[in-house]
Amino acid sequence: MLSSIMSIINTTLMYSTPLIFGAMSGVVSENAGVVNVGIEGIMTFGAFVGAAVGFYTQNPWLGLLSGSLAGVILVVLHAVASVNFKADQTISGMALNFIGPGLSLFLCRLLFKNKTTTTRIANKLPKIFGLVDVTVLLALLITILLWFVLYRTKWGLRIRSVGEHPAAADTLGINVTKVRCTSVIVSGFLAGAGGAAMTLGVVSQFTPTAISGQGFIALAAVIFGKWKPQGAYGACLLFALAQALAVTFGGGRIDIPSEFLSMLPYVLTIVVLILFVGRSMAPSANGKPYKKGKR
Amino acid sequence: MQRLIKILKKPITSTFLAIIFGILVAGAILFFSGYSPIMAFNTLLKGIFSRPKYVLKVIEKSTPIILTGISVAFAFKTGLFNIGAEGQYIIGSVVAMMVGVSLRLPAIYQVPIIFFAGMLSGVIYGGLIGILKAKFGIHEVITGIMLNWIAFYLCNFVVDSQTFHKPSTMRSLSINDSGFTTLFYKWKISKEGIEYLRQNKWLSEVLLKTDINAGILLAVVVAIIVWFLLYKTSLGYSIRAVGNNAKAAEFAGIGVKRNIMAAMTISGAICGLAAAITITGVSPHAIYKLSMFENIGFNGLFVALIARTSPIGCILSGLFFGALNYGGNALQMDLGIPSEIISITMGSVLFFVALSGVVPMVANKLAKRREKNVE
Structure with a gap:
């Protein structure tokens, strides 16, 4: 009994970590008023670069850093298009979902003898006390840091103000373009880290399915958590817990077809939303490019 | 100038x-x-246009994504991001397959019933997103993503179930052939047909190596209907009004909630239709066990965005997408360029x-x- 509870907790933490990174990525950019539907694509690219660098340098930390920077490189496209050129944020975000996975697999085939998986890394990211992945702790720290920055610092106030009412922020002398660009770049950094956390902490190599939907689930978790870091963190944990339950009780331990157990996290999310969470209000200017002089 | x-x-x-x-x-x-980019481009064009078979294959593969594209574009007009198109398509194909396998009626009943079943399941699945959004204020992106995965596992459950699983394969049973909409299907496998096609090489390639069906025509018709609905009817007017400015629409007496539900219902129906066309028109007329999403609905997002949510534009962008995707195989096979x-x-x-x-x-x-x- 105790061991299965321990294994549920462990699995929950393991599954939740990439989601939390992805969700924090969404929280940063959406609070600044830029929708980032490309998290999935960025995570995939981060996952590949992280695994590849981790393999070549034998250093998972360098891999994690490279994965995050890869996320930044990709997200710069989104930042330039959506903030500087006032492009439609959904379109330029979706573009990343094609470019990220495409580029990852393309480079993977070039570097790893036409295979779509990287060679397994020798050193994964370490575990704390041999129990939980260090990325679990990192995810928690980032969430706390993000909460602190958003609600307790001048910077956070600026980020939220350009997300709520960019015109008002502009008249107060806040550089809307700069704040939004910075937020989107941080968003890319976090999403890239989330991808790399998956391939360096959990599965130890990049495969085409290493990131399969986590970016979208993270997107949902942002909305579920009402655009707050702590809310999104909770949403990710809840979701991962449901997944862990499905895995633990699957494999014939309960007389329910495994497919229905696998549905559990998704059904649970909808049910929880109906019963407890309800209407969610996005930051007012979320998704709208800011054009000077327009009300 | x-x-x-x-x-x-x-x-x-x-x-x-x-x-x-x-x-x-x-x-x-x-x-x-x-x-060499020049060689790659040449090979790509050859892989799309050099044989009638290739062109027809492109059209066949484009048909469902043109429709999911129209579906997504339609929802966009109400300001809804129908990321759930994938799930609506999956559910449509699951139900269309189940009905097609279970019933054995003359074609004149069988085909419409399968289409109806596919569309109805799309309506229910899309409508659910609409209801949850309108009544409970739950964001359509969340419900869409969750319902996609639920459809994914439901599909695998049905494929693996005793009733529908085709033994020692990864797919379900094929629907009964009275439900096929492949053109000249009966004639193709009849004695005269085989005899005739043996003499006519061009025609045999066109008919035997592809699943040519009327789906593309149906997609064009749907595009025109949706365009008409959006720009020439009062429902379309109110749907666009809600999309442009929900508050202003509300003040003008246009029911926002009703229109959200209407838009999602229609959007779901179009995805279900796309699924029914694939199940009835394309062999093996069955569904496969999924290990990843097939992306028919996700690619619809791409098609709709390239077309800037114009339903007629979706036909062109869908064909463009289908052509690139199909031609990409030639790149991999002839030049060894990663198809990614x-x-x-x-x-x-x-x-x-x-x-x-x-x-x-x-x-x-x-x-x-x-x-x-x-x-």
């Missing part, structure tokens, strides 16, 4: 420019990876479409400079 400015201001111009730039970026990536270059191309095209607001801006600047010169 004036003409140039006029041309630049047309949305279709910036879309074409986006496509050209996207292809150039992909070419540059190929060049730096040591492949196609995803990169598509992403770049989409990126330039996002940037394409710049083109009319340039046109405006040109116009202004001209005015100054005249003065």
Whole structure:
């Protein structure tokens, strides 16, 4: 009994970590008023670069850093298009979902003898006390840091103000373009880290399915958590817990077809939303490019 | 000059420019990876156009994504991001398959019933997103993503179930052949048909190596109906009003909730239709066990965005998408270029479409400079 509870907790933490990174990525950019539907694509690219660098340098930390920077490189496209050129944020975000996975697999085939998986890394990211992945702790720290920055610092106030009412922020002398660009770049950094956390902490190599939907689930978790870091963190944990339950009780331990157990996290999310969470209000200017002089 | 400015201001111009730039970026990536972009482009075109079989295959593969594209575009008009198109398509194909396997009626009943079943399940699945959004205020992106996965596992459950599983395969049973909409299907496998086709090489390639069906015509009809619905009816007017400014629409007495539900219902129906066309028209007339999403609905997002949510434009962008995807196989087989270059191309095209607001801006600047010169 105790061991299965321990294994549920462990699995929950393991599954939740990439989601939390992805969700924090969404929280940063959406609070600044830029929708980032490309998290999935960025995570995939981060996952590949992280695994590849981790393999070549034998250093998972360098891999994690490279994965995050890869996320930044990709997200710069989104930042330039959506903030500087006032492009439609959904379109330029979706573009990343094609470019990220495409580029990852393309480079993977070039570097790893036409295979779509990287060679397994020798050193994964370490575990704390041999129990939980260090990325679990990192995810928690980032969430706390993000909460602190958003609600307790001048910077956070600026980020939220350009997300709520960019015109008002502009008249107060806040550089809307700069704040939004910075937020989107941080968003890319976090999403890239989330991808790399998956391939360096959990599965130890990049495969085409290493990131399969986590970016979208993270997107949902942002909305579920009402655009707050702590809310999104909770949403990710809840979701991962449901997944862990499905895995633990699957494999014939309960007389329910495994497919229905696998549905559990998704059904649970909808049910929880109906019963407890309800209407969610996005930051007012979320998704709208800011054009000077327009009300 | 004036003409140039006029041309630049047309949305279709910036879309074409986006496509050209996207292809150039992909070419540059190929060049730096040591492949010849010219050869790649040639092979791609050959892989799409060099044989009638290829062209027909492209059309066949494009049909469902044209429709999911129209579905997504329609929801966009109400301001809804129907990321759940994938699930609506999956559910549509699951139910269409189940009905097609279970019933054995004459074609005149069988086909419409399968289409009805596919569309109805799409309606229910899409409508659910609409209801949850309208009544409980739950964001359509969340429900869409969750319902996609639920459909995914439901599909695998049905494929693996005793009733529908085809033994020792990864797929379900095929529907009864009275439900096939493949053109000349009966004649193709009849004695005269085989005899005749043996003598006519061109026709045999067209008919035997492809699953040519009337789906594409249906997709065109749907595009026209949706266009008519959006721009020539009062329902379309209120749907667009809600999409443009929900508050203003509410003040004008247009029910926001009702229109959200209506839009999602119709959007779901179109996805279900796409599924029914595939199940009845394309062999093996069955569904497969999924290990990943097939992306028919997700690609609809791409199609709708490239078309800038114009239903008629979805036909062209869907064909473009289908052609690239199909031609990409030739790149891999003939030149050994990773076919993922196609995803990169598509992403770049989409990126330039996002940037394409710049083109009319340039046109405006040109116009202004001209005015100054005249003065």
